[in-house]
Amino acid sequence: MTTIKDVAALAGVSTxxxxxxxxxxxxxxxxxxxxxxxxxxxCGYKMNTAARQFRRQRTETILVLVPDIGNPFFSNIIQGIxxxxxxxxxxxxxxxxxxxxxxxxxxxxxxxxxxxxxxxxLSVDGVENFIADNTNIPVVLACEYLPVSPCPTVRIDxxxxxxxxxxxxxxxxxxxxxxxxxxxxxxxxxDRLRGYRSALQSAGITVEQxxxxxxxxxxxxxxxxxxxxxxxxxPPSAIFAASDPMAIxxxxxxxxxxxxxxxxxxxxxxxxIRFAEFMTPSLTTIHQPRELIGSTAMQQLLLxxxxxxxxxxxxxxxxxxxxxxxxxxxxxx
Amino acid sequence: MTTIKDVAALAGVSTxxxxxxxxxxxxxxxxxxxxxxxxxxxCGYKMNTAARQFRRQRTETILVLVPDIGNPFFSNIIQGIxxxxxxxxxxxxxxxxxxxxxxxxxxxxxxxxxxxxxxxxLSVDGVENFIADNTNIPVVLACEYLPVSPCPTVRIDxxxxxxxxxxxxxxxxxxxxxxxxxxxxxxxxxDRLRGYRSALQSAGITVEQxxxxxxxxxxxxxxxxxxxxxxxxxPPSAIFAASDPMAIxxxxxxxxxxxxxxxxxxxxxxxxIRFAEFMTPSLTTIHQPRELIGSTAMQQLLLxxxxxxxxxxxxxxxxxxxxxxxxxxxxxx
DNA sequence: TTGTAAGCGTTATCAG
DNA sequence: CTGATAACGCTTACAA
Numbered sequence: 001m002t003t004i005k006d007v008a009a010l011a012g013v014s015t016x017x018x019x020x021x022x023x024x025x026x027x028x029x030x031x032x033x034x035x036x037x038x039x040x041x042x043c044g045y046k047m048n049t050a051a052r053q054f055r056r057q058r059t060e061t062i063l064v065l066v067p068d069i070g071n072p073f074f075s076n077i078i079q080g081i082x083x084x085x086x087x088x089x090x091x092x093x094x095x096x097x098x099x100x101x102x103x104x105x106x107x108x109x110x111x112x113x114x115x116x117x118x119x120x121x122l123s124v125d126g127v128e129n130f131i132a133d134n135t136n137i138p139v140v141l142a143c144e145y146l147p148v149s150p151c152p153t154v155r156i157d158x159x160x161x162x163x164x165x166x167x168x169x170x171x172x173x174x175x176x177x178x179x180x181x182x183x184x185x186x187x188x189x190x191d192r193l194r195g196y197r198s199a200l201q202s203a204g205i206t207v208e209q210x211x212x213x214x215x216x217x218x219x220x221x222x223x224x225x226x227x228x229x230x231x232x233x234x235p236p237s238a239i240f241a242a243s244d245p246m247a248i249x250x251x252x253x254x255x256x257x258x259x260x261x262x263x264x265x266x267x268x269x270x271x272x273i274r275f276a277e278f279m280t281p282s283l284t285t286i287h288q289p290r291e292l293i294g295s296t297a298m299q300q301l302l303l304x305x306x307x308x309x310x311x312x313x314x315x316x317x318x319x320x321x322x323x324x325x326x327x328x329x330x331x332x333x
Numbered sequence: 334m335t336t337i338k339d340v341a342a343l344a345g346v347s348t349x350x351x352x353x354x355x356x357x358x359x360x361x362x363x364x365x366x367x368x369x370x371x372x373x374x375x376c377g378y379k380m381n382t383a384a385r386q387f388r389r390q391r392t393e394t395i396l397v398l399v400p401d402i403g404n405p406f407f408s409n410i411i412q413g414i415x416x417x418x419x420x421x422x423x424x425x426x427x428x429x430x431x432x433x434x435x436x437x438x439x440x441x442x443x444x445x446x447x448x449x450x451x452x453x454x455l456s457v458d459g460v461e462n463f464i465a466d467n468t469n470i471p472v473v474l475a476c477e478y479l480p481v482s483p484c485p486t487v488r489i490d491x492x493x494x495x496x497x498x499x500x501x502x503x504x505x506x507x508x509x510x511x512x513x514x515x516x517x518x519x520x521x522x523x524d525r526l527r528g529y530r531s532a533l534q535s536a537g538i539t540v541e542q543x544x545x546x547x548x549x550x551x552x553x554x555x556x557x558x559x560x561x562x563x564x565x566x567x568p569p570s571a572i573f574a575a576s577d578p579m580a581i582x583x584x585x586x587x588x589x590x591x592x593x594x595x596x597x598x599x600x601x602x603x604x605x606i607r608f609a610e611f612m613t614p615s616l617t618t619i620h621q622p623r624e625l626i627g628s629t630a631m632q633q634l635l636l637x638x639x640x641x642x643x644x645x646x647x648x649x650x651x652x653x654x655x656x657x658x659x660x661x662x663x664x665x666x
Numbered sequence: 667t668t669g670t671a672a673g674c675g676t677t678a679t680c681a682g
Numbered sequence: 683c684t685g686a687t688a689a690c691g692c693t694t695a696c697a698a
Contacts, residue, residue: 023692023693
């Protein structure tokens with residue numbers, strides 16, 4: 001393995017100069033630089049990253065904790081993070097926290113052991129823990145957040161988004177609108193629920209507790225919740241699901257119950273995953289700027305890593321995308 | 334930051350002993366070990382991974398190159414790799430090669446720069462390049478493969494799987510069966526195409542070139558291909574798509590053409606992604622043991638890293654899962 | 667601008 | 683079984 005020494009010898013300069021020529025080009029003469037680069041090329045020198053990381057005490061690697069890689073919503077966010085990281089010469093280590101909720105905690109050790117310089121968390125399960133264990137280590141929260149945020153957060157206005165979704169259904173004439181929420185404890189779910197409630201209340205409709213059920217973002221849970229809702233004596237004429245995968249589960253359940261969408265049931269999802277527009281009927285949903293969320297989170301993290309400006313939360317724009325799964329209610333039964 | 338020195342001082346031993354007590358516990362007395370562990374705990378020592386990696390010349394990190402993180406099929410494979418890596422104390426760095434085909438090449442530099450000890454490639458775009466650039470660096474191919482494999486491969490029998498899918502359609506009575514293939518150049522596509530052909534030929538059916546079209550595994554491409562096929566003067570009565578996302582695109586296209594599945598068109602997918610069973614109709618497809626493919630690939634890589642046994646290719650079991658999207662053809666039009 | 671040289675924290679070698 | 687000590691390859695004061 002060729003080292004910086006070989007290059008130095010070949011170029012007839014010191015190792016320090018080689019290091020400088022490579023890392024801080026403007027610190028050396030044009031001529032020296034040329035000579036070093038020549039030498040590098042001619043002996044096929046590749047820097048030993050481990051040595052550099054060791055010396056500089058930074059890994060140029062970040063940790064991304066995601067609850068479920070299989071959810072296309074997160075895939076897109078990861079893509080956003082990835083490409084931004086790539087541009088800034090950072091590597092991304094991925095950790096899934098869904099399988100075994102204690103995982104997040106175990107990943108906390110990553111930071112302590114200096115495997116990564118910072119982290120982006122897409123889930124808050126065990127975050128307090130994570131942050132407590134890693135005092136003053138750069139962490140950014142994306143999508144999910146905490147009531148009192150201990151670190152910068154990138155997200156959309158979930159309350160407003162939920163309000164928009166329900167408002168759309170109300171405009172169409174729906175009065176009996178069910179909501180399939182995500183994990184109840186998460187602030188994100190709380191915000192969306194608030195939006196659902198406030199939209200209903202603004203329309204003078206009493207919120208019925210039995211129309212609010214809880215899933216976990218998976219298609220399986222959406223399916224189960226829809227079965228439950230559709231089995232009611234007076235089933236809802238519309239369902240708002242807190243994730244597209246859940247909405248897809250709802251579609252399946254509706255089909256099995258002989259319930260047509262949107263004729264018998266209107267459906268709104270959340271996230272606008274890539275499959276949403278390919279469903280039949282295509283899914284009305286809240287579009288989240290996924291790649292942007294990812295890249296913004298990464299940028300925030302970079303700021304933290306350079307600990308320059310006091311970072312701040314970002315609230316990005318969402319958008320209600322109206323497709324075929326919503327329509328006017330048709331009185332029936 | 335506490336180092337091994339602090340621990341040594343606290344335990345009244347040398348740094349060498351601390352290192353041994355931590356890395357090769359059986360090389361020190363029970364008593365010494367205890368004392369060291371005590372010291373470690375009492376001063377909250379965490380090993381500096383960068384230093385260790387530097388010294389040992391290994392990162393305990395592997396690189397996984399995937400064409401498209403957004404395809405749930407790959408997500409599951411990644412999960413398999415992840416969990417296996419986790420168990421063996423390896424970290425996983427993810428790279429996406431879809432965005433800009435030259436990416437794979439750029440990632441090749443990762444290995445040279447010793448960011449990772451080995452790699453698992455889920456795509457062969459630029460593999461030759463990758464491998465050429467990283468002579469005798471451990472690489473495992475999963476899902477995809479090469480005609481003459483330069484490294485161990487983990488996959489299913491794609492020819493057989495395609496044959497199974499088409500055989501199923503033939504049994505139902507279909508004679509005019511279209512095939513939406515993946516990227517034509519890939520050996521995987523070639524194998525599946527071979528299976529499609531041989532199944533047809535065994536049934537004494539002439540293979541019609543116009544019934545073979547090419548997609549790229551995305552729903553968009555499935556949609557476009559289906560539109561093309563359904564616009565034919567004599568459209569096929571069944572379509573076999575080389576990926577579930579493409580099949581989902583086909584469903585959408587069929588719906589738009591007023592073509593019902595399975596009454597007017599039978600459809601078989603490939604991969605059995607999590608959404609397959611939630612489609613309406615639920616999707617008949619080839620199930621691949623995704624997590625298993627991932628974990629097997631990781632295990633193969635671990636073997637390579639320990640360069641012990643001469644590793645070998647693994648061909649795992651696939652399974653035709655018959656759901657609602659296939660049925661007997663109903664003569665019509 | 668460039669060279670000298672002292673580490674960074676760990677492991678491996680070699681004596682004891 | 684344990685200790686002293688020399689690396690590992692790079693960066694960075696400090697000096698020239």
